[in-house]
Amino acid sequence: MRNLDFWVIAPYFNLFPEAVAITLKVGIGGFILAIILSIIAGSLRTRKLCKAVHFLLAAYVEFFRGTPLLVQLFIVYYGLPSFGIKIGPMTASIVTMGLNSGAYLSEVVRAAILSVDRGQYEASAMLGYNSLQTTMHIILPQALRIAVPSFMNGFSSMIKETSLISVLPVVELTKLGNQIYAKTYHPFEIYITMAIIYFVMTYSVTFFAKCLERRLSIWVN
């Protein structure tokens, strides 16, 4: 057994900020896209719409939940150019991760909307709210509060899953780790350092989530 030597990483410290920034950019960008998609898909799936719309929404959710994220990344980045759709590795990463997480979170939003008391719809209708106003002003704010813990879990998972985009030509944190390993042959020190950085990022999300939940719980019965 050889001695641990974390100083082997020191010459590469200047590369870390950019790799962390890319990781966060993909994580945050993908999460914002996932929130938008999940609210749209989750809300629409609770409404009475034509069968074709329901089929398309179900197909989207089932496809992205039923196939590996890595395969989805390959399809978007390497597959779509076959049809003339060429997008950069960063955009492909954000779009794929947003679509993937959006599919999972849409089910969270759908369940949260269905858990809002029926009386809220009746009270809104009696006051004169139309269907869209009821959804936007009354139901979604309550449903999203219910969904906050799951959303934050999704964000935390997404930051960790950004390691998968190391298969694309993007130097995010995991790819940087692989590159440093290839030069130093000190895998334990490098990957432990990576793990700590990932942990700090996901723990920050967890901490933020707890603050947000506490803040939103002031109106909960």
Place this chain on the structure above:
Amino acid sequence: MGELIKISNLSKSFGDIKVLHSLDMQVESGEVVAIIGASGSGKSTLVRCIAGLEPVSGGEILLDGVPVVNTASTNGKVGMVFQNFNLFPHYTVGQNISMPLRTILKMKKELAAQKAKDLLNKVHILDKFEQYPNSLSGGQKQRLAIARALAMEPEIIIFDEPTSSLDPELAHEVFETIKDLAKEGQTMLIVTHQINAVRRFASRIVFLNKGKIEAQGTPDYIFNQIDNHDLKQFLRQVNFEDI
């Protein structure tokens, strides 16, 4: 006083179960009508049909001459106060009144807030303006629900068992508020078991039994004059339970 609600031959079924049977009834503007009856007699179903919350199975309900088919068709003329309040938990007490005014009636923020304050003052909970409904007592929640319904200036307010989930002293607070509204000439339909409370201000009491109007008239007629076996039995029961 004009005829505000006209119900003709109204029937309502849930699957094979018939809840209302060929019911006829009118409500004049300014009237306070208390609807009483045993559990399962169809009281709540009747008022929910009038509010447009339940589609009717047969017959017709006219509100100011316009058929009621859903909540939209009532055109803001009906306000409703529910048994379990149905306040908006994510809005403060003030916003529960001001936000519908801003969203539906496009009222300016300052005007809506002022109207909310006036109404909260009227139901004696102005000091709760900034708080969330979860900090209110049951009676205060129901008074907020009444203020919210009043804000939209409906022609008629329906109360669906407004005090059944409240302690007697809190129920008393709510009935005092309803009594004040009755004095102001607000048309109201009140479904309740607490007949001793409503007999003091109701202009008419309707007794519903097994989905049919069994008896109706002034409180004096219902309590002292009419000779109806089912009504007398019901009154004996509720007097025992009443506040």
